[in-house]
Amino acid sequence: MTMNISEVARRAELPTKTVRYYDDIALVKPNGRSEAGYRTYGNVELSKLVFVRRARAFGFTIDECRELLGLYEDEERNSADVKAIASKKLAEIEAKQRELQLLHDELAHVVKNCHGDDRPNCPIIDYLS
Amino acid sequence: MTMNISEVARRAELPTKTVRYYDDIALVKPNGRSEAGYRTYGNVELSKLVFVRRARAFGFTIDECRELLGLYEDEERNSADVKAIASKKLAEIEAKQRELQLLHDELAHVVKNCHGDDRPNCPIIDYLS
DNA sequence: GCCTTACATTCCAGCTACTGGAACCTCTGG
């Protein structure tokens, strides 16, 4: 399964520009180049791109993504290290889940309590103050 | 309850630099200035800052935050509009929740399946490929 | 074989959302 940049980008749900940028900064490298110099990608690279997209969407920095990808790549690293880093990131994600729930609830409150007709003065204003 | 910038920043869990920046771009304005020109903040501004911090942490842009804050502020806007915008954002947040769960599960898989001793070769490598 | 169209390349400029630092002013306690 070998793909050009636009196909891997489409599947990873990332702009091609971003995929090219991730190559430039050596975050996710193509698995090779064609005769003409086109980047080629396989399924492993696709998985990494999807993973990075998700991690980036939740505020992990590029360097943190590098660290997270390292979990999959560095077979030399012993698995106690892997487990320690992954556990730390997992705790961060769980904290993010709780915060996201709070944001969700705040907005749900708006949706639930605004009557949805044309009367002005949404009750959320009192709620916030 | 009136606060200086450092106190409101501490409570909102934002850097003072960022709070000052949000004033500059007119996202969250202080409720006034002291004699000496110090920014002053009340509870409403604090709530807004917390709300913005959460929204920003999940990839909403500054302009989207402006729109979301508008839900609380614009008493002229009829509540059908408010409800429509809030519902749209709520759907986005729910999509983010599902994506975050996927990221969580992927990492949990690492934590669960890496034996956590010093044997190399974490099984996640096979899982990804 | 050539033309068109779509897609690829590099490079460089610009944008968003901060972030650090300099130079300076002000409030507070000893």
Place this chain on the structure above:
DNA sequence: CCAGAGGTTCCAGTAGCTGGAATGTAAGGC
């Protein structure tokens, strides 16, 4: 009155893309 903490503005720099120009290449129709 002075030190130190915390406030101000302004300007420069960073992270992570993102758009555009100039150019090269693969694939199907005439």
